[in-house]
Amino acid sequence: MASEEILDSLRAAITLKPPFCTGAVPISSDHATLFYKKGESAHWLDLSQANPEQLQALAEACEPATFGLGQNDVLNEEYRKAGKMDASNFSMRIHMSDLGIVDRIREQLLYAPEDQKYVxxxxxxxxxxxxxxxxKxxxxxxxxxxxxxxxxxxxPTPHEGGALKLSHDGEEWTFDSAALTRDAPTPSIAYIAxxxxxxxxxxxxxxxxxxxxxYNLFLDSSPSQKIPRSVQAVAPDSNLFRDALLAAFDDPTFLPDGGYLGFGMSFTYPISRVKRYYSNSGGALKGSDAMIFAVLEDLSLSPSMSVVYKGLNHKILVPTDYLTLGSDAYDDIDSVLCEEHYGKVILGLGQDIPSHFNEDLPIARMTWVTPLTTFSNFRSDYTYYGNEASTEHVYGDLCIAVKVGAFGQRDTIADSGSSDEELV
Ligand SMILES: O=C(O)CCC(=O)C(=O)O
Ligand SMILES: [Fe+2]
Structure with missing residues (x-):
């Protein structure tokens, strides 16, 4: 049985990276000059040295800002009070890539194999x-x-208040842009991604x-942006997790006969994107999710993005590679997920096999390093052909799963997803 202390040391080594990156960058008047339309006339001002009258005129040229609610843009000044100008009504000669900000985002927020790191x-x-x-x-x-x-x-226009507060998973951060721009020795923008x-x-x-x-930040597959070689696939703080894993693997009491390690996700991923981008690699995962995936790969293990389905009688682990949505089921969903989607029934390391267990179903002996979360919860619909065809659904949560070999041969198992019948 995996000892709790070893698992605790692994958990402690997964440092939660803040879900943002930020900084201040000096700008010239050329960068700061804003040209905008108002009715039939054109105006401009230099945002690095704008006076209150110019800023008031700009504010008056804006429309009330809406916000996205579901797929709609709605106006509600109880929720958001601000002015907005669409990109078609103004122009600036400031480019985030020229200022090095896109590179910083790529290094600090997007933590993926080099060939996928396009922003x-x-x-x-x-x-x-x-x-x-x-x-709000x-x-x-x-x-x-x-x-x-x-x-x-x-x-860097004079203002007080208007800090951006972020919160995720019980933690909070404040980006005080007014102070950052005010305190910079030369006119500077403050940014946060x-x-x-x-x-x-x-x-x-x-x-x-x-x-x-x-700006909206997209993953982009265009090869026009070359990644500097100095960007490391695994950031320095991942050494902590790598060392803790290596120590655990060296301990004969840790998963002596091997098994699966599971990691709940710290962020949300749309399932359509998971199928497209993450099935074979952790490409473009966020923060500590990306760190975990990269370290496992670095240790020659074969992590996979997987889904834990709450099936009829069991929780079933299915690699996203084998996930098909909207399929037909001629048997109970547990059997279908196992037999047609390379699923495995999840049991704890020392857990007894339940009575009336269908011996044909493969088993994954799973130890959760970080608990399964519902950040990436989704629903799969399928048609069940019992006496009559009916539409059913099953809920799943995304996780990172990795098969680890027995003591002495930790990295020798490539989990191909094939339906190996042995009880691991
Ligand atoms: O202005 C900011 O700091 C944040 C604005 C924002 O959240 C948005 O436009 O969606
Ligand atoms: Fe926002």
Whole structure:
């Protein structure tokens, strides 16, 4: 039986990386010059040295900002009070890639094999948060299934308040853009990029004007962006987890006969994207999820993105490679998931085989290092052909699963997903 102390040391080594990256970057007047349309006339101002009258004129050229609710954009000033200008109504010569911000996001937020680490920052809107503006807590609506994060850039226009507060999984962070831009020795923008599924809010602006550009960040497969070699596949803090895993593997009392290790996800992933991007590798996973996957691969194990289904009688582990949604079932769902989707019944390491167990079903002896979460919960519909055809569904949660060999041969098992009948 896996000793609790070894598991605790593994858990402690999974340092939760903050779900954002941030910084301040000096800008020139050329970067800070904003041209915009208002009715028939054109205007411009330099956001690195704008006066209150210019900022007030810009605020008046904006429309009230809406926000995404489901698939709709709604206006509700109890929830969000700010001005917005669509990208078609203004122009700036500032590019996030030229300022090195896209590279920083790639290194710090996107933690994937080099050939998948392409980030595209697409300008979304300009916002002006005048006095009494705010935006209550929300998650950003993903615009397409390759969008993974949002980027907010705040210009050095005088204002107080308007900090961005983020919270995820019981932790909170504050991005005080007013202080960051005020304290910089030369005119600088402050930026923050955060995963779209992180809750965030803009606190009340108590004076001045907070002017921002927002960008949607997409995974992009264009090879035009070459990744600098210096970007490491595994970031330094992953050494802690790697060392803890190696120590656990060296301990004969840890999974003496081998078994599966499971890791619950720390972030949300749309299942359509999981099938497309993550089935064979952890490409573009977020934060500690990405770190765990990368370290397991580095240790020559074969982690897979898998789903834990709550089946009829059992929990069933199915690699996302073999996940088909909307299929037909001529048998009970547990058997279908095992026989047609390379699923395995999950049992704990020392757990007895339940009575009336169908001996044909393969078993995965699973130890959860981090608990299964419902961040990436989804539902699969299928048609069950019993006496009559009926539409049924089964719920699943995404996880990282890895098969580990017995003591002395930890990394020798490639979990091909084939329906090996042996009890692991
Ligand atoms: O301005 C900010 O700091 C955040 C804005 C925001 O959350 C949004 O536009 O969705
Ligand atoms: Fe937002």
């Amino acid at each position: 595209k920052a697409e300008l979304y809107k300009l916002n002006v948060y005048g006095k009494d503006s705010f935006f 807590s929300h998650k950003d609506t993903p615009r397409g299934d390759t969008m993974f994060a949002s980027l907010v850039v705040v210009f 955060f995963y779209s599924d992180v809750d965030h809010e803009v606190t009340l602006v108590t004076s001045g004007h907070r002017v921002t550009l927002t």
